[in-house]
Amino acid sequence: MYRYDAFDAAFVRQRTEQFRDQVARRLSGELTEEEFKPLRLMNGLYLQLHAYMLRVAIPYGTLDSRQLRKLAHIARTYDKGYGHFTTRQNIQFNWPALVDVPSILEELAEVEMHAIQTSGNCIRNVTADHYAGAVAGEVEDPRIWAEIIRQWSSLHPEFSFLPRKFKIAVTGTTHDRAAVKLHDIGLVLTRDAAGAVGFQVLVGGGQGRTPMVAKTLRDFLPKERLLSYLEAILRTYNLLGRRDNKYKARIKILVHEVGIEEVRRLVEAEWEAIGRETSLDLPEAERARIAAHFAPPDLTPRPAEPPALVEALATHRPFRHWLRSNVKPHRTPGYAVVDVSLKPIGGAPGDMTDAQMEALADLADRHSLGEIRVSHAQNLVLPHVAREDLPALHRGLAAAGLATGNNRLVSDIIACPGLDYCALANARSIPIAQRISERFADLDRQADIGPLEIKISGCINACGHHHVGHIGLLGVDRKGEEAYQITLGGRADENAAIGRIVGPAFDADGAVAAVETIVETYLEERLGPDESFLAAVERLGLAPFKARLYPDKRAA
Amino acid sequence: MPLIKHGRFAADLWTVYADDAPLQPDIPAVVSLARFLAQRAALTASALDLGVRLEPGEHPQALAEALDRLALVQLHFPSFTDGRAYSYARLLRQRYRYRGEVRAVGHVLRDQYLFMARAGFDAFETPPGETAQKWRQAVRAVGPAYQPAADDRRPVWAERRTHPERAPSQ
Ligand code: SF4
Numbered sequence: 221m222y223r224y225d226a227f228d229a230a231f232v233r234q235r236t237e238q239f240r241d242q243v244a245r246r247l248s249g250e251l252t253e254e255e256f257k258p259l260r261l262m263n264g265l266y267l268q269l270h271a272y273m274l275r276v277a278i279p280y281g282t283l284d285s286r287q288l289r290k291l292a293h294i295a296r297t298y299d300k301g302y303g304h305f306t307t308r309q310n311i312q313f314n315w316p317a318l319v320d321v322p323s324i325l326e327e328l329a330e331v332e333m334h335a336i337q338t339s340g341n342c343i344r345n346v347t348a349d350h351y352a353g354a355v356a357g358e359v360e361d362p363r364i365w366a367e368i369i370r371q372w373s374s375l376h377p378e379f380s381f382l383p384r385k386f387k388i389a390v391t392g393t394t395h396d397r398a399a400v401k402l403h404d405i406g407l408v409l410t411r412d413a414a415g416a417v418g419f420q421v422l423v424g425g426g427q428g429r430t431p432m433v434a435k436t437l438r439d440f441l442p443k444e445r446l447l448s449y450l451e452a453i454l455r456t457y458n459l460l461g462r463r464d465n466k467y468k469a470r471i472k473i474l475v476h477e478v479g480i481e482e483v484r485r486l487v488e489a490e491w492e493a494i495g496r497e498t499s500l501d502l503p504e505a506e507r508a509r510i511a512a513h514f515a516p517p518d519l520t521p522r523p524a525e526p527p528a529l530v531e532a533l534a535t536h537r538p539f540r541h542w543l544r545s546n547v548k549p550h551r552t553p554g555y556a557v558v559d560v561s562l563k564p565i566g567g568a569p570g571d572m573t574d575a576q577m578e579a580l581a582d583l584a585d586r587h588s589l590g591e592i593r594v595s596h597a598q599n600l601v602l603p604h605v606a607r608e609d610l611p612a613l614h615r616g617l618a619a620a621g622l623a624t625g626n627n628r629l630v631s632d633i634i635a636c637p638g639l640d641y642c643a644l645a646n647a648r649s650i651p652i653a654q655r656i657s658e659r660f661a662d663l664d665r666q667a668d669i670g671p672l673e674i675k676i677s678g679c680i681n682a683c684g685h686h687h688v689g690h691i692g693l694l695g696v697d698r699k700g701e702e703a704y705q706i707t708l709g710g711r712a713d714e715n716a717a718i719g720r721i722v723g724p725a726f727d728a729d730g731a732v733a734a735v736e737t738i739v740e741t742y743l744e745e746r747l748g749p750d751e752s753f754l755a756a757v758e759r760l761g762l763a764p765f766k767a768r769l770y771p772d773k774r775a776a
Numbered sequence: 777m778p779l780i781k782h783g784r785f786a787a788d789l790w791t792v793y794a795d796d797a798p799l800q801p802d803i804p805a806v807v808s809l810a811r812f813l814a815q816r817a818a819l820t821a822s823a824l825d826l827g828v829r830l831e832p833g834e835h836p837q838a839l840a841e842a843l844d845r846l847a848l849v850q851l852h853f854p855s856f857t858d859g860r861a862y863s864y865a866r867l868l869r870q871r872y873r874y875r876g877e878v879r880a881v882g883h884v885l886r887d888q889y890l891f892m893a894r895a896g897f898d899a900f901e902t903p904p905g906e907t908a909q910k911w912r913q914a915v916r917a918v919g920p921a922y923q924p925a926a927d928d929r930r931p932v933w934a935e936r937r938t939h940p941e942r943a944p945s946q
Contacts, residue, residue: 226943227932231920234944238917242887258856259887341857371922371932377894378866378925381859447923458863459835497870498924506933 221282221591222367222513224332231374232329235336239263240322247319262342262380264335265321269643274313274321275338276328280348280366280390281309281594285581288592290331292577298324303577305562305570307634307685308387309347309594310338314641336374341382343373343454347389349398350595353514354603356551358392359409359417361514365446366390368502368510372447379454383461384469386454387426394714399596401425401434401716402688404471405453410440418442423453423483424475427682431718432472435480437487444507448500452491456483517589517604522554526608539614541663542625547610554607558588560600560617561624561632565661568650569635570598579620587613597634597673599627628673629666630739631657634685638678638695639702645678647695647702648728652676655732660739669739672753675710688712690754691738692719693731704731708738708765709757722762723770734769741768780911781877781899788901790827790848799824806850809834812842820845829881832860836868843874851897853882862895869896869926889914896926919944 224232239259246256253267260266264275276291283291291311295303298320299313306312316324328334338345346369348362369388373379379386389403400406406422419441425434441449453471460478462468475483494500532539546559560580562570572580580600584592587609588602595601605613617623626632633656636642638649653676660666675689679696686692692707703725710719726734739753745764746756757765766773779788792806799805804825812819812828819826820842827848828839839846849868851861861880868874879899880892889900893915902911920943921929935942 225936226940226945227920227936230944231918231922231932234918234920241917255885262887341859374922375891375918376923377891377921377927378862379859380891381857381862381888455863459860463832463858463860493871500924502933503937505937509936 221284221363222279222510228371229329229332232332232334232336235263235334235375236322236325236329239325243318243322258340261340262337263321263325264338265318266339267643268314268637268641270641271315272318272321273641274316274324274335275306276311276313276333276335277338277345278309278311278333278594279370280346280352280363281350281596282352282363283592283594285584285590285592287331287333288577288581288584290327290333292574292581294324294327295577296574302571302573304568304637305572305594305598305600307596307598307636307683308345309350309596310345311594312637314637339385340380341384341386342380343369343376343382343386343388346370346373347387347398347403347596349391349393349396350593350601351397351548351557351603352392352593353516354550354557355393356549357395359411360392360443361511361516362390362392362398362407362409364507364511364514365407365409365419365443367513368446368507369450372450372500376454379458382454382458383463384466386457386471388450396712396714396716397595399685399688399712399716401714402427402431402685402712403434405450406434407446409443412440416442419446421449421453424472424480425716426470426472427685427687428470429467429680429682430470430473430476431682431687432476433716433718434472435475437480437484444504445501447502448494449487449491451500452487452494455494456486456490460486516551519552519555519604521552522606522608524554524607526554528611529607532611532614536611538618538623538625538663539611540625541667542614542623543610544667545625545629546627550604556605556607556610558602558605558610558613559595559627560602560622561626562599562622563626563632563657564621564624565626565631566654566658569633569653572600576620576622579616580622583613583616583620586616597628597632599632625663626666628671629663630660630669630672630674631666633657633674633676634689635676636678636684638676638684642678642683644681645695646697647678647704649676649678649684649693649695652693652704652728652731655728656735659732659736668749669743670749670752672739673711674735676704685712686710687718688716689719690757691735693735696725698725698727701727703727706731706734706738706769708762709754711754720762722766723773737768738765741765777881777901778904778906779879779899780902780906780908781879783908783912783915785908786899790825792829792850804847806848809838813838816842827877830861830864832858836864836872836874840872843868843872843876846874846876848877848879848899849874850879850881853880853884856883856885856888862891865892865896866926886910886914890917894921894925894927894929 677684707719
């Protein structure tokens, strides 16, 4: 993974000192909260319902064990003993004291981490496929490019006061795990007919109150021209994006209102002009320097079916569940990519205690070259595990409460913080996730149901990605009461689609029951276990689900 | 409004005129884009020192042909959150090769100086009480720059190659 050199380290240290001065000015009263707000927002510090919340960047979701131990230390020392992993591969601490924040940032800087651009109307932390560098079929490791973008976008002098926040995601394979079609810019590494590497550039995806799937801006951009092209897109957006209404300020609205052809024309013209004025694109040597940090680990193929694994499979049922859902093929034979669930039955999605972080850091050192990834589904990943280590790893994870074998199953729920923490929420998200998870506690039943992604947002800002949940729940305010609107058929992969609303909202009890009804309807109607929930919804449409959810309305 | 130019306090010799106010001879005049375009021939033919003030939404391309005649372009921030003027400043410097004064006016805050200076502003109408020393501190708060812009900082990726010893040790 990327390691800071002296320039990177100085940059983060100076930024931390700058923020320390800003906090001191706030604490002394020199700055009002109103004046302080834009400053703290540039450093990931939000004021929530009960306290400040600090969002720490985990660039493209890649961590090492040393960094995870530092996060554990921060959770224990400055928070209530846990952290919360988000849908943007970041971690949030919900209870830091303002006076401690500069010290937290200083501790983060010691392990090459920061909170820069995790909030505010700027280019946010860049995300990438959480299996990057570990699975077969990649054109290149997308993290090389995510790191290049991270550096280019850091304190960008022109793009730090955009009309609205701006999110970029990169994937190296055609099977998309990074939800690139739901980002302001999505980048798909690809090859042209001659075999040269470049990007398919997508623009204008997003969620929130106007969910949109991104459109193709350019079929093929030579990779060495990436930064100048991004600069052209960002300048076009900075100049023309709407600033009169924050709900219409994302680039998706510009694309929608002006049309993709016109946006393309403007961007291409700007790009051409920029190319004449300045050299923004990195020289080959610098690209190679960054790429070298992501060189694939030197792994020797190992046995695919080692005896220890065969035996554990035969004798240990939880191991079987876990192996089936949480263990994915690695590009090196005899190795595996392991999903570590942060969704224990009845738990708060994405929460992790300091002790769990330390336990996982140790397991990563022992079994995964010290590497950990954060997925946008609020789980963690150990990317390089020898299959013969899987039984021992499973025991270690189980001891830490991290071995739930539910990856992409019905209890692997994404939920935003919701009304328990967030000032914007209409309704609670976490307790609903917990109740659904408890209803479907039985892993045999979950395995029978198969892949099913439930996503819950406490309001239309859609931090819980409900629009792209196979089942989505959206918290709405119904005459002062918490209620939940349900959508079906959303997805965030290469065939991204926005879910469709099934009907009137339910109260909390009703929503939990409705999810069960939907699942039962699917089980009755599916052609067989091979027809996934999504495939069944696509084949059947909403009608059978509506009929079961709203029996009284049948006649209408 | 203390004016800081090239890092020092400077006397502000300019007067900003409302569109219907008659211009005084010999007083350097800043006019709106609308007035400039409407009275362009007369204004450029006069002996006055001339400046134009651009509001967000007024692309500097409108001035491209007249920049040789302008000693000052003011870019107005009605609110610090409106970042269009950062693009305007870079365009003035890098596309239209403008060498006169580019001044930030309006809601100009200390924590924006660094971005502004890098985008090509060289003059700042600062909030009351600002000092030149604090201005300089703010602009130097973060030294390494990851991207080339309109100032003379070399990007980190270029420094790494040629001057690795320049990495700040603090
Ligand atoms: S979706 Fe709404 S409630 Fe949930 S975290 Fe985002 S803003 Fe808060």
